[in-house]
Amino acid sequence: MKLENPIFCALDTTDIGRAVALARDLKGSVGGAKLGMEFFNAHGPEGYRAVAETGLPIFLDLKLHDIPNTVAGGIRAVLPLRPAIVNVHAAGGAAMMRAAADAAREAGDARPLLIAVTLLTSLDASDLADTGVTGSPSDHVRRLAALAAGAGLDGVVCSAHEIEALRRDLGPDFKLVVPGIRPEKSDVGDQKRVMTPSQALASGADVLVIGRPITGAGDPRAAADEINRSLAA
Numbered sequence: 001m002k003l004e005n006p007i008f009c010a011l012d013t014t015d016i017g018r019a020v021a022l023a024r025d026l027k028g029s030v031g032g033a034k035l036g037m038e039f040f041n042a043h044g045p046e047g048y049r050a051v052a053e054t055g056l057p058i059f060l061d062l063k064l065h066d067i068p069n070t071v072a073g074g075i076r077a078v079l080p081l082r083p084a085i086v087n088v089h090a091a092g093g094a095a096m097m098r099a100a101a102d103a104a105r106e107a108g109d110a111r112p113l114l115i116a117v118t119l120l121t122s123l124d125a126s127d128l129a130d131t132g133v134t135g136s137p138s139d140h141v142r143r144l145a146a147l148a149a150g151a152g153l154d155g156v157v158c159s160a161h162e163i164e165a166l167r168r169d170l171g172p173d174f175k176l177v178v179p180g181i182r183p184e185k186s187d188v189g190d191q192k193r194v195m196t197p198s199q200a201l202a203s204g205a206d207v208l209v210i211g212r213p214i215t216g217a218g219d220p221r222a223a224a225d226e227i228n229r230s231l232a233a
């Protein structure tokens with residue numbers, strides 16, 4: 001999937017009117033919209049459809065992580081919405097990811113890309129150590145990404161810092177979806193493994209997931225266009 005515009009804007013809000021207005025406003029300036037637990041838990045499929053009607057491809061970010069049968073059912077339940085991308089947590093293990101991939105294939109030609117979250121971009125080496133995992137974030141991400149590839153997934157969510165290693169490990173076709181994107185001088189907030197949009201794209205990201213730097217701006221479309229200019233430079 002080489003998108004004309006690699007930016008998927010995270011519409012993290014419970015305000016359905018705002019989400020739809022943002023999607024309409026951003027349509028010519030981003031490649032897609034991401035709807036995650038904040039929006040989907042509040043508005044479900046109906047809210048999803050309201051945003052999807054704008055015509056933007058949707059990344060439905062549910063980060064499923066449960067036993068294989070339950071995750072397969074969770075994926076199956078959202079296939080009628082025809083999302084472009086859905087995700088699970090790689091930490092759910094190979095059997096869970098295989099079950100999710102099998103369920104996604106039931107959509108035939110409308111199969112979404114299925115990707116696995118590796119290590120959240122809000123975590124750094126010290127957070128990882130606190131969870132009892134020894135080794136660097138990069139080693140952890142590479143291990144989980146290899147597991148995801150082996151289970152038949154299309155790609156992973158990772159930070160921009162792992163892109164080069166993952167490209168070496170898993171080749172050019174494995175999709176790398178990258179949040180933790182912060183333009184120069186913008187507020188990092190709760191993200192820890194961050195990079196600028198242009199550096200992340202140059203490293204080889206397929207999708208840049210960007211939320212607050214766009215949605216928190218006074219003029220979200222102008223913020224997205226500014227990022228686009230930085231990508232073209």
Ligand SMILES: O=C(O)c1cc(=O)[nH]c(=O)n1[C@@H]1O[C@H](COP(=O)(O)O)[C@@H](O)[C@H]1O
Nearest residue numbers: 010061119120121157179180209210211212
């Ligand atoms: O799966 C994700 O999309 C995701 C994974 C991850 O490791 N880090 C991460 O920030 N995200 C999502 O990406 C978006 C980033 O938003 P901003 O930090 O506002 O740009 C949020 O909607 C997060 O839920």
